[in-house]
Amino acid sequence: MISLITPSKALRKLAENVRSRRLSVGLTQEGLAERSGVALPTLRKFEQKGVISLESFLKLLLVVGGLEEVLEAVKPEKPTFNSIDEVLKEDKVIRKRGRHK
Template sequence: MSFISVSKAQQKLSENIRARRLSMELTQEGLAERSGVPLATLRKFEQKGAISLESLLKLLLVVGGLEDIINVLKPTKPTFTSIDDVLKDTRTVSRKRGRKK
């Protein structure tokens, strides 16, 4: 569970991409041209954090980080290879209910 809100995450993503753009010495116009994302979309993203997934991926392709996002979202490998492994697993937590007052 994460304690960061969606709006905070959008803000942080836009700040990080803006910082990468500036470190590459790219203007908004330059990044928009290289990525194929409309300039107005890029400006809105840097100001408000709102952007489509496709446009975000296009920006990451230019400023870097696309592979990192793909790798972070890879599903974890299942820990069970057989039903015996499932039955042997002691990590399962039984449901608990709160007491009535």
């Protein structure tokens, strides 16, 4: 699947969404920073530029909601089978590895 959104646009959109969630639950930046354990300057930088570590991002989602949805979004797809032969064929593949460069 081809995505038309750039990583920098995605970061800004994530920041907008977290800001919207923060406002919808009635938290100030200071309140969210305190409850999440993310430093206030880090939160401000995130809301302005979309720059944040993954750990801090997840801490914010834990407070404003959305952590479960993110985990579900990155969950690997389970294969769907149309016959028992496909199940047996899949069963033989034990390990999958990435290729070395």
